Amino acid sequence: MEDTAYSRLKKQIYKMTTKEVQLNSDIHFLSICKKRQLIPKGLKIKNPLANTQKTQYAENLCKRTSEKLRNHLIHQLYNKKYSIQHKKQYLLQNLREENTYIAKQLEHDLHYFYKKQQRDLFKKKNNKLIRLQQDYHKHLAEKEEWQEKSGIVNISDYKLSDPEASVLSKGLSFCPSTKLDDIGLYSDVEEFFRRMRLKEYFHDKESTETTMDYNNRKKNTNFSPAPGRNAKLDSYIESFRLRTVSLTTKQNQKKMFHNLSVQEQMAINDLKNNHAITIKPADKGGAVVIMNTQDYIKEGDRQLSDDKYYRKLNEDPTKEYTSQLRELIKSFPENLHLELQSLIPTSPCMGTFYMLPKIHKA
Numbered sequence: 348m349e350d351t352a353y354s355r356l357k358k359q360i361y362k363m364t365t366k367e368v369q370l371n372s373d374i375h376f377l378s379i380c381k382k383r384q385l386i387p388k389g390l391k392i393k394n395p396l397a398n399t400q401k402t403q404y405a406e407n408l409c410k411r412t413s414e415k416l417r418n419h420l421i422h423q424l425y426n427k428k429y430s431i432q433h434k435k436q437y438l439l440q441n442l443r444e445e446n447t448y449i450a451k452q453l454e455h456d457l458h459y460f461y462k463k464q465q466r467d468l469f470k471k472k473n474n475k476l477i478r479l480q481q482d483y484h485k486h487l488a489e490k491e492e493w494q495e496k497s498g499i500v501n502i503s504d505y506k507l508s509d510p511e512a513s514v515l516s517k518g519l520s521f522c523p524s525t526k527l528d529d530i531g532l533y534s535d536v537e538e539f540f541r542r543m544r545l546k547e548y549f550h551d552k553e554s555t556e557t558t559m560d561y562n563n564r565k566k567n568t569n570f571s572p573a574p575g576r577n578a579k580l581d582s583y584i585e586s587f588r589l590r591t592v593s594l595t596t597k598q599n600q601k602k603m604f605h606n607l608s609v610q611e612q613m614a615i616n617d618l619k620n621n622h623a624i625t626i627k628p629a630d631k632g633g634a635v636v637i638m639n640t641q642d643y644i645k646e647g648d649r650q651l652s653d654d655k656y657y658r659k660l661n662e663d664p665t666k667e668y669t670s671q672l673r674e675l676i677k678s679f680p681e682n683l684h685l686e687l688q689s690l691i692p693t694s695p696c697m698g699t700f701y702m703l704p705k706i707h708k709a
Contacts, residue, residue: 356438357453363435364457365464370428372468376476377421385479386413390420406508500706501637503624510614514607515635519628523615524606527598536591540584541571547580548572630703638704647702665695 380387392409443450497516501507507515514521574581605612618626625643629636651657669691676687 353449356442360435360438360453360457361460363431363438364461367428367431367435368461368464368468370424370431371465372472374421374424374428375469376472377417377424379476380479381414381417381421383480385476385483386410386417387479390417392416498632498634499637500629500634500704502704503637503639503642505621505624505637505639507637508614508617510608510610511618514611514614514618515626515637518633519626519635523612524603526603527595529595529599532591532595536588540587543580543584544572544574544576545570547577627701627703630705632706634706636704636706643702647700650702651700663697665697669695 377387379385390413392412394405394409439450439454442453497512498518499507499512499515574584607615618624623640625638625640627636627638627643628634672691673688676684676691679687
């Protein structure tokens with residue numbers, strides 16, 4: 348083989364070997380990232396839509412897409428590696444057929460060259476992997492620290508997004524701004540007028556008569572005294588009604604400013620529809636606690652199974668207790684019967700069992 352042809356062949360094989368080492372180091376790096384659930388910065392998909400940024404759904408979608416891209420890249424790198432290895436072996440085989448000694452010498456040199464290149468590249472990739480791992484843990488630590496300072500205690504397996512943590516940090520009594528409900532407002536105002544008319548209607552009645560009329564009214568919950576009994580009250584109600592209509596009209600013409608961002612509004616819906624977690628206020632301290640729903644149910648079953656404090660009933664005793672209460676009222680003086688009867692709920696129901704986590708004892 349001529350020196351010029353051999354030099355070109357040698358240069359081509361060394362170039363292939365360098366590329367093979369590079370592919371091996373990339374595959375090694377990405378495979379470890381996959382195992383540790385890390386995504387390199389260059390493969391992270393960013394959400395281009397401003398109205399869905401930092402929502403849990405968007406974050407999960409970007410994360411899944413980034414993971415698919417990473418896994419697809421690993422597959423492509425393997426294909427390139429096998430292709431280069433095949434071409435290199437083909438060239439070396441041709442060289443062996445022409446000159447076995449030169450081929451063996453070249454393979455020997457390639458072995459040491461490959462090891463040296465691999466050692467240098469793997470060292471760089473490992474350092475990069477360490478930095479990526481440190482950044483990931485630092486991000487998690489900062490997020491947990493911020494949540495802790497914000498009064499959020501997350502003991503569930505669910506990882507809160509930034510908007511979700513921001514919403515929960517405002518507290519469970521926080522009221523998001525909402526559009527004015529005209530129909531609901533008018534209904535409440537009319538109910539207020541009705542109560543005023545009832546006050547006026549009953550204020551001059553005798554105590555016994557008032558009690559009887561009150562009980563009759565309880566049976567007819569839609570009872571409302573007709574207008575015309577008191578001119579001043581009618582005038583006040585009419586003025587109030589006109590004022591309410593005027594104010595609501597002006598309010599609807601104004602642009603409403605939300606006290607939550609779009610991301611936080613979407614985060615509320617995400618949390619509301621996430622049945623895997625249960626959110627409760629802490630028993631003491633005012634913190635917001637996020638728990639796994641299964642753990643919450645398991646703890647409830649544990650407490651309810653304690654025969655010292657709870658007893659299992661075969662049926663709902665509400666009707667029986669109501670009957671017993673009515674019988675008890677009959678034992679009181681007759682002049683108290685009607686008044687006491689009015690205190691009995693018309694549609695009694697059982698209470699709701701719930702638990703508040705005691706994180707201060709943890």
